[in-house]
Amino acid sequence: MGIEATLPAYWFERLLEKLGHELWVGDAARIRAFEVRDQKYDPRDAGNILDLLRTRRFPRIWVPTMAERDLRQLLVHRMKQVRARTQVKNQLHYLAMSQGLCRKRKLWSAKGRQELESLALLPWAARRRKELLEELDRLDEQVRELDRAVEAAGGAREEVALLRTHPGVGMVVARALVLTVGPLERFPNSRKLVSYWGLNPREDSTGGRQRLGSISKQGNTMMRWLLVEAAQTAARFDPELRRVYQRLKSRRNSGVAKVAVARRLAIRLYWMLRTRHNYAQLVHMSGSPSSAVVPPPAGSRV
Numbered sequence: 001m002g003i004e005a006t007l008p009a010y011w012f013e014r015l016l017e018k019l020g021h022e023l024w025v026g027d028a029a030r031i032r033a034f035e036v037r038d039q040k041y042d043p044r045d046a047g048n049i050l051d052l053l054r055t056r057r058f059p060r061i062w063v064p065t066m067a068e069r070d071l072r073q074l075l076v077h078r079m080k081q082v083r084a085r086t087q088v089k090n091q092l093h094y095l096a097m098s099q100g101l102c103r104k105r106k107l108w109s110a111k112g113r114q115e116l117e118s119l120a121l122l123p124w125a126a127r128r129r130k131e132l133l134e135e136l137d138r139l140d141e142q143v144r145e146l147d148r149a150v151e152a153a154g155g156a157r158e159e160v161a162l163l164r165t166h167p168g169v170g171m172v173v174a175r176a177l178v179l180t181v182g183p184l185e186r187f188p189n190s191r192k193l194v195s196y197w198g199l200n201p202r203e204d205s206t207g208g209r210q211r212l213g214s215i216s217k218q219g220n221t222m223m224r225w226l227l228v229e230a231a232q233t234a235a236r237f238d239p240e241l242r243r244v245y246q247r248l249k250s251r252r253n254s255g256v257a258k259v260a261v262a263r264r265l266a267i268r269l270y271w272m273l274r275t276r277h278n279y280a281q282l283v284h285m286s287g288s289p290s291s292a293v294v295p296p297p298a299g300s301r302v
Contacts, residue, residue, distance in 0.1 A: 002049050002058050004028040008069070026052070030059040062182050071153055075176050078146040079222050085139040092116065092132050095125065150175055163269055165279040168234030173226045177269060180223045184274060190267040197223050199263045215259060224262070231262035241265065 001016060002024040016023050026049070034057075035048050052058040064072070089108070096107060099119045103112045113133075121129060154160040154175035163174035180197075187193040194200050197220060202213035217224070235245040241261050248257035268282065 002026055002053050002060075004031055004045075004049070005061060010066070024053070024058060024060045025063050027059040027061050062186055064179065064182060068179055071175070072179055074146065074149055074153065075172065075179070076222055078143065078150065078172065079225065081139055081142050081146065085136065085143060088132050088136045088139060092129070092136070095119075095121070095129055095132075147172070154178075159273060162272055162276065162278055166234065166265075166268065166272065166282075167237035167279070168230045168232070168265070169269070170230070173230045176223055176226055180220050181273070184270075187270070190270045193270050194263055194266055195219075197227070197266060199224065199227070199259065199266060227262040227266055228258050231258055231265045234265055235261050 001021050003026070005025050005028050013023055031049060031052065034052060035045070037044070049058070093107065096103065096116055096119065099121070101107075101115060101119060103109075103115070106112045107116060116129070117133070119129070151171050154171055157175070157178060159178045160171065160174040163169050163177060164171065181187070181193070187196065191200070195216070195218075198216045198218040200216055202216050204211045204213065231241070231245075235241045241264060244264060245257045245261050248260050272278065272282070
């Protein structure tokens with residue numbers, strides 16, 4: 001039985017397995033491309049899928065196991081909690097700055113927190129500060145607990161240990177990357193993986209003129225966010241990535257620079273997995289972002 005890729009329907013998968021059927025999940029965009037009518041009509045769509053299955057043209061995609069999908073839920077939950085913690089910190093920063101206290105990151109040190117708690121605020125502002133600090137403490141503890149869970153889940157994977165040799169890549173990023181990529185054979189070159197994560201630029205080229213826009217933002221949102229976060233740390237420790245970041249930041253802006261470094265980091269991690277080289281064995285990247293960061297196997301394409 002075939003269906004388009006959609007929201008998780010675990011109950012439906014369990015039902016089909018109980019009934020002895022095998023479920024295939026297809027690329028929704030490619031399935032839709034076989035139907036020229038710009039109309040959404042479920043019976044016609046079902047007939048289109050049936051025809052693709054009968055003629056062996058169904059664009060089946062890889063689906064992770066139930067256990068892998070459950071681990072993804074752990075990583076997604078951690079991402080949501082980290083973002084919630086950032087929102088709480090931003091609100092506390094606003095309260096502090098409204099009273100003339102600007103400490104940036106130092107606000108979260110022991111001295112900074114003491115200064116924040118000692119600010120003379122009006123009753124409702126004081127209550128807001130109290131509840132936000134309680135929420136921050138709760139979220140800090142939850143994130144630490146989730147980090148320990150990720151550490152326990154990914155410690156035994158050889159690929160995770162390999163990726164962690166790269167500066168800026170911790171357990172969370174390495175575990176998420178391995179879970180997202182799946183079998184590396186799905187991606188014959190690094191450009192395919194970059195496109196899969198939506199880090200490639202949009203293109204509107206015609207008449208021999210190339211027009212590139214912002215990144216497509218297709219694919220896994222969590223993986224893009226993690227790569228951008230990891231890229232900022234990697235740029236502080238890796239000389240080549242630091243040069244790329246500083247050059248683009250001066251020419252464009254910090255946002256463009258972060259995404260560009262994240263793209264190069266993704267390419268590096270791809271080749272680390274493909275060649276089983278650790279960070280110490282990497283060679284410096286060349287000027288082209290599509291170039292391999294390690295010598296590719298003979299006859300292969302980057």
